[in-house]
Amino acid sequence: MRTNVTLEEALAMLLKESGTIEAVHVPLLDALGSVLAENIVSDMDMPPFKKSPLDGYAVRGEDTEGASKDTPIILKVMDFVPAGYVSNKRLGKKEAMRIMTGAKIPEGADAVVKFEDTKYTEETVTVYKKYPVGTNIVKAGEDMEKGDLVLQKGEVIDAPEIGILATLGKAYVEVFRKPRVAILSTGDELVDMQQPLVEGKIRNSNSYTIAAQIKKLGAKPLMLGICSDAIEIIKAKLNSALNWADIVITTGGVSVGDHDLAKEAFREVGAEVLFWRVRMKPGTPIAVAKKEEKLIFGLSGNPAAAYITFEQFVRPIILKKMGRGNYKLMEVKSILESDFTKASNQNRFVRGNTYYRDGKYYTRLPEKHSSGVLTSLMGTNSLFYIKALTGPYKKGDEITVQLLNHPEVLK
Ligand SMILES: Nc1nc2c(c(=O)[nH]1)N[C@H]1C(S)=C(S)[C@@H](COP(=O)(O)OP(=O)(O)OC[C@H]3O[C@@H](n4cnc5c(N)ncnc54)[C@H](O)[C@@H]3O)O[C@H]1N2
Numbered sequence: 260m261r262t263n264v265t266l267e268e269a270l271a272m273l274l275k276e277s278g279t280i281e282a283v284h285v286p287l288l289d290a291l292g293s294v295l296a297e298n299i300v301s302d303m304d305m306p307p308f309k310k311s312p313l314d315g316y317a318v319r320g321e322d323t324e325g326a327s328k329d330t331p332i333i334l335k336v337m338d339f340v341p342a343g344y345v346s347n348k349r350l351g352k353k354e355a356m357r358i359m360t361g362a363k364i365p366e367g368a369d370a371v372v373k374f375e376d377t378k379y380t381e382e383t384v385t386v387y388k389k390y391p392v393g394t395n396i397v398k399a400g401e402d403m404e405k406g407d408l409v410l411q412k413g414e415v416i417d418a419p420e421i422g423i424l425a426t427l428g429k430a431y432v433e434v435f436r437k438p439r440v441a442i443l444s445t446g447d448e449l450v451d452m453q454q455p456l457v458e459g460k461i462r463n464s465n466s467y468t469i470a471a472q473i474k475k476l477g478a479k480p481l482m483l484g485i486c487s488d489a490i491e492i493i494k495a496k497l498n499s500a501l502n503w504a505d506i507v508i509t510t511g512g513v514s515v516g517d518h519d520l521a522k523e524a525f526r527e528v529g530a531e532v533l534f535w536r537v538r539m540k541p542g543t544p545i546a547v548a549k550k551e552e553k554l555i556f557g558l559s560g561n562p563a564a565a566y567i568t569f570e571q572f573v574r575p576i577i578l579k580k581m582g583r584g585n586y587k588l589m590e591v592k593s594i595l596e597s598d599f600t601k602a603s604n605q606n607r608f609v610r611g612n613t614y615y616r617d618g619k620y621y622t623r624l625p626e627k628h629s630s631g632v633l634t635s636l637m638g639t640n641s642l643f644y645i646k647a648l649t650g651p652y653k654k655g656d657e658i659t660v661q662l663l664n665h666p667e668v669l670k
């Protein structure tokens with residue numbers, strides 16, 4: 260087991276130890292937020308036929324030859340083609356068909372004139388200028404052609420990709436399975452919210468915060484509830500978690516106290532502890548173990564430390580398992596809105612609320628910074644990343660922040 264590793268060493272070790280999960284077939288909408296595990300090749304032209312981009316009249320370009328304001332040309336309207344229907348007639352000389360946006364261009368027609376540029380009756384349409392062949396005709400395959408590699412394995416499926424897959428009739432798609440992540444909160448002081456809050460106890464909040472963090476990434480949380488500081492119970496819970504989950508998270512019991520049993524429990528279920536303690540604040544005592552392909556993250560019980568270490572270490576592993584190539588948090592330069600005078604002899608992550616105004620980011624800090632304080636995580640959309648041995652920082656200084664969510668744009 261390694262101890263007191265740097266942030267970079269810890270993350271590199273974890274990324275090396277974890278791969279991508281297997282692929283599964285899921286109904287199209289369930290693929291939202293997942294990563295595609297297959298290449299998608301179009302088996303058709305889209306649109307499948309030449310279509311009109313306008314409401315107007317389908318004509319033959321050559322019939323409009325010589326048309327002008329003073330010498331308009333009158334064509335005979337011989338059919339009507341709404342979208343979704345086809346005309347079984349063929350357009351002949353000096354003929355036109357009334358056509359709606361999205362309808363298939365009838366045989367014989369090679370241009371479309373929009374309503375506003377014509378004068379029309381039930382029987383005739385008058386055209387005032389020349390429309391060269393191809394005017395206002397959408398080619399078959401304008402969007403995608405048969406044989407096109409439309410989406411590639413590894414792409415993240417967002418709303419537009421869902422639409423493309425629907426266009427191609429993919430009711431099911433192959434994606435990397437969403438990881439199952441079990442959460443176990445340890446500590447004799449914990450009660451769940453249904454239980455009475457007797458003296459000396461506090462309610463378990465970590466399981467809920469972490470389940471929400473997991474859900475936000477598109478993975479599947481399983482809350483195993485709370486567990487007292489008793490090695491046999493922790494072991495039993497860990498074993499059942501390892502049966503189901505791809506990743507296991509515990510909180511509490513990773514420090515040096517008499518009841519800090521997490522590392523011992525990890526070893527007793529047959530896992531190898533990769534490291535314990537990372538040179539960062541908060542969350543220093545994090546321990547990570549590995550059993551077969553599964554990582555067990557032992558996060559600090561302190562709510563803010565658990566939240567921040569999840570973002571630094573668990574988030575990238577979940578994303579990598581989901582097949583995402585890019586799992587780094589975006590870093591931006593921002594202007595600090597208040598002083599931060601605490602000495603930082605190691606890397607530190609400070610809760611921040613970053614917003615954007617007139618082309619610049621600004622970051623506000625909460626009043627309380629203790630890793631046991633949950634309420635100052637409220638509104639945290641970013642982390643002020645203080646590198647070891649830098650600072651103190653003053654209001655107005657340019658700082659580096661990691662963005663956890665999109666900042667608000669203020670006027
Ligand atoms: N002698 C030392 N003591 C401590 C050290 C140290 O280096 N030497 N490190 C401190 C630091 S830093 C941290 S962080 C904590 C980490 O402790 P644990 O991970 O063992 O966590 P616990 O002691 O179990 O809990 C810490 C704190 O958080 C509360 N907690 C725990 N679980 C939950 C939960 N599910 N929901 C809400 N709150 C929870 C718990 O009651 C404690 O107050 O160790 C320091 N000590």
Ligand code: MOO
Pocket residue numbers: 539540541542543544559561564630631
């Ligand atoms: O490492 Mo701890 O989370 O600072 O209180």
